[in-house]
Amino acid sequence: MTRTGLVARVLIDSPLPQLDHLFDYSIPAELAADAVAGVRVKVPFRSSGRVADGYLIEVIDAAAPDTGGSDADFHGKLSPIEAVVSSVPVLTPEVWKLARRIADRSAGNASDVIRLACPPRQVRVEKAWLAAQAAAAEANPGPANPEPARPEAARPGPERPGPERPGPERPEPAGPSDVPSRPADARFSEYGAGVLEEAIAERRRLAVAAVPSLVALPAGPSIGHWAQTLAELAVATLETGRTAILVLPDYRDQDQVQSALDLLAPAGSVSRVDARQPNPDRYRAFLACLGAAPRIILGNRSAVYAPAADLGLIALWDDGDPLHSEPLSPYAHSRDAALVRQEQSGCALVLLGHSRSVEAQRLVELGWLAEVHPAKGRHPHVIPTEFQAADDQYARAARIPSAAWHTARQALKQGPVLVQVASPGYAPMLACQGCQKAARCTRCQGPLGLASAGATPSCRLCGALAADWTCVHCAGRIFRIATIGAGRTAEELGRAFPGVRIIIADGDHPIQHLGAEPALVIATRGAEPIPAGGYRAVLLLDGQRMLARESLRVGEDALRWWSNAAALAAPGAAVMLAEVGGALARAMSTWQPEGFAASELADRRQLRFPPAVRAASVTGAAADVDAALAELAEIPGVDVLGPVGTDPPLVRAIVRFAYSSGDDVAGALKAQVVRNAARRRRPKGAAFRAAPTLKVRFDDPELL
DNA sequence: AGCACGCCGACT
DNA sequence: GTCGGCGTGCTC
Numbered sequence: 001m002t003r004t005g006l007v008a009r010v011l012i013d014s015p016l017p018q019l020d021h022l023f024d025y026s027i028p029a030e031l032a033a034d035a036v037a038g039v040r041v042k043v044p045f046r047s048s049g050r051v052a053d054g055y056l057i058e059v060i061d062a063a064a065p066d067t068g069g070s071d072a073d074f075h076g077k078l079s080p081i082e083a084v085v086s087s088v089p090v091l092t093p094e095v096w097k098l099a100r101r102i103a104d105r106s107a108g109n110a111s112d113v114i115r116l117a118c119p120p121r122q123v124r125v126e127k128a129w130l131a132a133q134a135a136a137a138e139a140n141p142g143p144a145n146p147e148p149a150r151p152e153a154a155r156p157g158p159e160r161p162g163p164e165r166p167g168p169e170r171p172e173p174a175g176p177s178d179v180p181s182r183p184a185d186a187r188f189s190e191y192g193a194g195v196l197e198e199a200i201a202e203r204r205r206l207a208v209a210a211v212p213s214l215v216a217l218p219a220g221p222s223i224g225h226w227a228q229t230l231a232e233l234a235v236a237t238l239e240t241g242r243t244a245i246l247v248l249p250d251y252r253d254q255d256q257v258q259s260a261l262d263l264l265a266p267a268g269s270v271s272r273v274d275a276r277q278p279n280p281d282r283y284r285a286f287l288a289c290l291g292a293a294p295r296i297i298l299g300n301r302s303a304v305y306a307p308a309a310d311l312g313l314i315a316l317w318d319d320g321d322p323l324h325s326e327p328l329s330p331y332a333h334s335r336d337a338a339l340v341r342q343e344q345s346g347c348a349l350v351l352l353g354h355s356r357s358v359e360a361q362r363l364v365e366l367g368w369l370a371e372v373h374p375a376k377g378r379h380p381h382v383i384p385t386e387f388q389a390a391d392d393q394y395a396r397a398a399r400i401p402s403a404a405w406h407t408a409r410q411a412l413k414q415g416p417v418l419v420q421v422a423s424p425g426y427a428p429m430l431a432c433q434g435c436q437k438a439a440r441c442t443r444c445q446g447p448l449g450l451a452s453a454g455a456t457p458s459c460r461l462c463g464a465l466a467a468d469w470t471c472v473h474c475a476g477r478i479f480r481i482a483t484i485g486a487g488r489t490a491e492e493l494g495r496a497f498p499g500v501r502i503i504i505a506d507g508d509h510p511i512q513h514l515g516a517e518p519a520l521v522i523a524t525r526g527a528e529p530i531p532a533g534g535y536r537a538v539l540l541l542d543g544q545r546m547l548a549r550e551s552l553r554v555g556e557d558a559l560r561w562w563s564n565a566a567a568l569a570a571p572g573a574a575v576m577l578a579e580v581g582g583a584l585a586r587a588m589s590t591w592q593p594e595g596f597a598a599s600e601l602a603d604r605r606q607l608r609f610p611p612a613v614r615a616a617s618v619t620g621a622a623a624d625v626d627a628a629l630a631e632l633a634e635i636p637g638v639d640v641l642g643p644v645g646t647d648p649p650l651v652r653a654i655v656r657f658a659y660s661s662g663d664d665v666a667g668a669l670k671a672q673v674v675r676n677a678a679r680r681r682r683p684k685g686a687a688f689r690a691a692p693t694l695k696v697r698f699d700d701p702e703l704l
Numbered sequence: 705a706g707c708a709c710g711c712c713g714a715c716t
Numbered sequence: 717g718t719c720g721g722c723g724t725g726c727t728c
Contacts, residue, residue, distance in 0.1 A: 018726080
């Protein structure tokens with residue numbers, strides 16, 4: 001075997017916690033040219049000639065003294081790398097550092113994070129990209145070339161020399177040229193002179209209150225003003241020669257920002273990275289981000305991990321939206337990933353929203369984020385209305401307060417009116433007429449509901465029809481509607497407002513945009529269509545139902561749903577908030593969600609609940625959980641709730657700890673998980689004992 | 705997941 | 717002494 005004297009440090013792509021560290025291999029001479037940091041490799045693993053996939057993290061000179069980066073060097077005989085899968089270094093040093101840190105702070109695996117960062121390879125796409133790079137290098141070998149020949153030259157490196165940055169000249173906007181987009185000097189005008197520009201140039205960290213109104217795009221749809229702000233932030237970043245990453249909770253939000261960028265951003269400068277798109281498209285967008293030219297990267301929560309040439313800004317829209325938290329281990333929230341990446345890269349950070357998450361409030365109070373508000377303090381006219389039955393019998397049936405009904409009737413003469421409701425469907429919950437208990441599916445115990453007015457009741461979980469249902473409690477056979485859905489509300493409103501066009505928008509009937517004609521729009525929270533020019537009135541019904549959920553976050557969530565809907569109102573239009581009083585109503589009518597977030601945070605401090613502290617759940621066999629908890633005894637600022645039994649053989653404990661102890665707690669628990677995973681074996685011969693493995697989950701939003 | 709290695713009991 | 721069963725831990 002030919003050796004080059006170089007050692008490759010490789011991360012094995014495996015979910016096993018005991019493999020989550022670097023392995024050393026030698027580099028055969030014939031692979032030396034391609035074996036650079038970041039490439040995918042195949043390496044022999046597990047003795048008998050089998051190979052594993054991995055990423056080459058770094059190449060070190062075996063002869064040179066220890067560089068210091070390597071932990072506990074391996075001193076046996078090194079196996080050679082089997083193959084370099086492709087010459088494209090997909091895992092940039094910056095993203096590797098980020099993935100390692102994100103995994104470490106939650107006792108997780110780096111390869112689980114890398115799976116979010118690096119999409120599956122597509123050979124055809126990659127070949128086309130490499131060819132395009134080579135062709136571009138041929139045509140224009142200058143350093144400012146947006147498509148350089150060698151991807152290696154793309155490594156951002158904090159000290160990238162100035163001449164490599166493209167000049168301030170801006171290519172033509174991609175949008176239609178006959179309609180002027182917002183003039184450049186109007187950029188950020190709502191925020192006062194230079195505040196946001198300066199933040200980008202000086203790489204500040206901000207919590208920015210979005211302007212709660214709509215923007216009519218020339219020859220296009222209306223979009224939220226916030227989307228315009230994000231697009232302007234991204235373009236301003238690009239003009240400083242740096243990359244901007246925009247992280248949006250869902251694709252409807254991404255579409256709005258995309259519309260703004262179509263008009264504002266230079267042609268070809270935007271990459272949309274989104275797990276929703278087909279794999280080849282996803283990989284193509286990923287490779288574009290890998291190029292040496294700064295870009296605008298637009299995507300969902302995993303966009304925070306995109307490779308970026310000279311990162312200048314990470315901006316998140318609506319960080320309180322639960323879609324920002326990752327459902328896959330190690331469950332990192334994109335806000336946390338953004339905070340870590342901001343710290344590592346020194347880029348600017350913007351959390352933009354109509355409301356304020358309690359987590360963002362904590363960062364503001366720490367001084368980590370600076371607050372920015374629009375200079376002109378115009379906000380929606382929100383009117384909290386205690387319930388007062390309407391005179392109109394139909395409005396009463398549709399549970400619309402009297403004042404709201406009158407407002408809606410007037411507004412419907414001018415344009416669309418939004419009615420926000422809690423539940424989709426027609427009647428999502430049925431109850432027994434006799435005993436009033438919830439009607440349950442006889443097969444799976446799921447809740448029964450009606451899909452439409454005359455439909456047969458069916459289970460909302462398993463779909464089974466409940467044609468001849470009998471109540472398990474009282475043997476009754478007659479249903480009563482317990483919860484009213486958007487469909488039923490629409491039916492009732494149809495009677496209350498005869499002759500008005502009724503539009504339903506929910507998960508099953510998604511509607512993105514709407515004209516300015518009068519219509520009554522019934523929408524579930526988060527599914528509100530965007531009307532040209534804004535709604536002439538907004539009715540926020542079902543306030544009590546939204547607050548009835550059993551969660552620490554109900555208040556914060558409700559404020560988010562309401563303020564996002566209120567921001568769709570036309571200037572001067574009334575926003576009627578039904579059945580809600582107290583601090584929430586005050587936060588809405590004064591349009592100051594910070595005050596509510598601050599008092600929530602104060603409560604959490606009192607209770608020692610997240611985000612005042614961090615928390616992790618530890619689940620497993622009682623002995624394993626006890627052993628893991630014992631490891632935490634020495635760490636200051638840690639307390640433990642439980643363990644308590646959950647599903648029969650397993651117990652769960654909740655560990656709470658100060659942010660400053662996070663690394664120690666994560667380190668100790670990770671060590672325990674590794675030990676547990678290595679030891680767990682099925683005993684031979686004897687009956688099959690299910691091997692319960694120790695599970696650890698940090699910062700679970702469902703906790704507590 | 706396999707495979708090496710080492711501890712301990714049983715047999716030459 | 718040495719063979720081999722099985723439990724434990726490692727995989728560069």
